[in-house]
Amino acid sequence: MTTQPAGTPAPRRNPLSKELVLRTAVTLADEAGTGAPSMRRLAERLGVESMSLYHHFRNKDVILxxxxxxxxxxxxxxxxxxxxxxxxxxxxxxxxxxxxxxxxxxxxxxxxxxxxxxxxxxxxxxxxxxxxxxxxxxxxxxxxxxxxxxxxxxxxxxxxLPFRSPVELEDVAGPILEQIPRDKFPHLTEMIVDRALKPGYAxxxxxxxxxxxxxxxxxxxxxxxx
Amino acid sequence: MTTQPAGTPAPRRNPLSKELVLRTAVTLADEAGTGAPSMRRLAERLGVESMSLYHHFRNKDVILxxxxxxxxxxxxxxxxxxxxxxxxxxxxxxxxxxxxxxxxxxxxxxxxxxxxxxxxxxxxxxxxxxxxxxxxxxxxxxxxxxxxxxxxxxxxxxxxLPFRSPVELEDVAGPILEQIPRDKFPHLTEMIVDRALKPGYAxxxxxxxxxxxxxxxxxxxxxxxx
DNA sequence: GGTTCAGCCTTACGGCGTAAGGCTGAACTG
DNA sequence: CAGTTCAGCCTTACGCCGTAAGGCTGAACC
Structure with a gap:
């Protein structure tokens, strides 16, 4: 938490630091999985408006x-x-x-x-x-x-690749294999079938x-x- | 260019085709260098409004x-x-x-x-x-x-890497080398200097x-x- | 006591992808 | 022939985005 010692509304609220902003950005990106967070979301997580970030970073590129x-x-x-x-x-x-x-x-x-x-x-x-x-x-x-x-x-x-484990591979490969004329890509299907059946593949x-x-x-x- | 062959029985005013849209998208991406074009720019190049593209492609992902x-x-x-x-x-x-x-x-x-x-x-x-x-x-x-x-x-x-040729490398490496405490990354600077001086590097x-x-x-x- | 300025906020602009729905005219139906 | 359908395109609108321009506040220094 970045809270203020519960004294006054007056003292300088603890300022952002590049460190903190960057670590928060990394955390958000990890959570979302959708790439870098927007300036608005990043600021929101930091309890601040988006434009305040531009006092510490020239633009988004240097944050990246x-x-x-x-x-x-x-x-x-x-x-x-x-x-x-x-x-x-x-x-x-x-x-x-x-x-x-x-x-x-x-x-x-x-x-x-x-x-x-x-x-x-x-x-x-x-x-x-x-x-x-x-x-x-x-x-x-x-x-x-x-x-x-x-x-x-x-x-x-x-x-x-849209799967993380052999089990998911089977889920993904199945529909693809059925959808594709099986004899059109024989080597590809052969390999997928072969690899999918090996449970130890990682x-x-x-x-x-x-x-x-x-x-x-x-x-x-x-x-x-x- | 994209005219209809004379014999076809159903000559609509020449419509977009997935082929044409995709080829145009590739051309625009090549020109801009900034990644895939926006739907608006792509449509503009095709002489059409952006929403018309959604009649041929469910969303932008399938264009990509x-x-x-x-x-x-x-x-x-x-x-x-x-x-x-x-x-x-x-x-x-x-x-x-x-x-x-x-x-x-x-x-x-x-x-x-x-x-x-x-x-x-x-x-x-x-x-x-x-x-x-x-x-x-x-x-x-x-x-x-x-x-x-x-x-x-x-x-x-x-x-x-921000350069395409050894000449540009020197332009890029020079400022970096000066900006960096030279003895802090000795192996890196040694390699950059060595490679930059070899004109044949490609x-x-x-x-x-x-x-x-x-x-x-x-x-x-x-x-x-x- | 006045000035400066770091740190934050407000407002606004032009761009984005796309949901919802409207118009037009060729092609088919009867 | 008139009536219907529907592919193909357009209009409008919404909520996102990065960021330019400028305003406010209060601590720190002269």
Whole structure:
């Protein structure tokens, strides 16, 4: 609660802080699931009118920037007391976790352009870990590009699929399969049927398979990059 | 342009068609670069009022679905007279091309849920190519997930970076570098400086490096997946 | 005691998606 | 032929949105 010590109507009511506004915005976005909250709803939750927010933020874009940076702040930095491979794996898992916890974050990122402090610190730590692990500058750039691409892309697809578990998959896949001429997309239907029948299928497992394949490749190429 | 063929028995004053509306929507989105056009602007370009569009589409969402499907229709299907690896490489390059030509497409995809005809055909062809190449169902699923994740993620990052060429990179990186305490993110600044000075750096090359690493890994694992 | 100014509010504008319902004229019915 | 239907388009209106312009209040400083 942001209440005032029950004394007077007169003392300065405790002012907004960028911190508080951004944390509230993240909370609202998480609750709604429909992306960033409107300025009106955000202000309402803060017990304030929407225009008051413009005294602390030039426009909505810098609020979105701040929200994205808060998400980056949640990602575990790679620890330096571990091999680069283990550190990168942990970082990837942590990053996917953060992006899944805040499903609006990925969609926001591609419209953002000025990275925040936590974002920069994150990238710096990742590059540093790779460099310590024996990667050249170019090699670290390749590894970073590849890993981040995979993490973003995997999570993007995970979030866009309309089911979260195999049970729901069956519910979703059933109607689609019936609606589609079955012999028109034979490979697709075959795969859906096959995967839907496997009760153990889960995103986390699939994520790990691709991730390990990439890490294997990086390990193999590490010293061949100039 | 959109005139009726002379022979048709029922020549209404030339009506809108879903085809035309969707193609116009894609064109407008490409022109503006700001995502999907509003119903009002789309109608205006078609010489019509916005509400008329609702006679052909239940709501805006199905227009967005159609736009995404048009983008998928642009992606070359893997040709069956080529090795799976070459086919997958070509498909990846073509897909990145389509996503770059229509920068709004990726952001739309994660809010869409019902795939169109071209999308289904595309997935079916890719899976079929992998199956013919010796992948098991599970293996094809892994390969598809990995490749698509990489393509989506790479393109997402490429589109979100605020520069298109090394020259622009320098323009962008310069101010950032000055603004940031240089010794606070040493690895990051080192990498930016290093990459910015290399005139040959380009997205296409970077995309290929990660892609080939993934294809190598897939080739190696192909027969080890159940 | 007067001035300044951070912090909040009010009002208003143009844009958005779309619900509800009206008009028009071609195509079919008898 | 007149009468009916209905696809195709338009008008109006509602409640959202981001934010420009400007006003009020009271604490802090000279």
């Amino acid at each position: 920037d701040g929200m994205v940076d808060l998400v980056f702040a949640e990602i575990e930095l790679p620890s330096d007391d571990v091999e680069w491979r283990a550190a990168m794996r942990q970082r990837a898992v942590s990053m996917r976790g953060a992006l899944i916890r805040h499903p609006w974050a990925i969609s926001l990122m591609d419209s953002r352009s000025s990275p925040g402090h936590a974002t920069l610190r994150h990238h710096d730590a990742v590059i540093g870990c790779l460099r310590s692990g024996g990667f050249s500058i170019a090699g670290a750039a390749h590894a970073l590009s590849l890993l981040d691409s995979y993490i973003y892309g995997f999570t993007l697809q995970e979030l866009s 995103y986390t497992e699939e994520f790990g398979i691709g991730l390990d394949l990439i890490l294997d490749g990086l390990q193999r190429q590490r010293e061949s990059w100039p | 679905d159609g736009m995404v499907d048009l983008v998928f229709a642009e992606i070359e299907l893997p040709s069956d007279d080529v090795e799976w690896r070459a086919a997958m490489r070509q498909r990846a390059v073509s897909m990145r091309g389509a996503l770059i030509r229509h920068p709004w497409a990726i952001s739309l995809m994660d809010s869409r849920s019902s795939p169109g005809h071209a999308t289904l055909r595309h997935h079916d062809a890719v899976i079929g190519c992998l199956r013919s190449g010796g992948f098991s169902i599970a293996g094809a699923a892994h390969a598809l997930s990995l490749l698509d994740s990489y393509i989506y993620g790479f393109t997402l990052q490429e589109l979100s 997205y296409t090359e970077e995309f290929g490096i990660g892609l080939d690493l993934i294809l190598d890994g897939l080739q190696r694992q192909r027969e080890s997946w159940p």
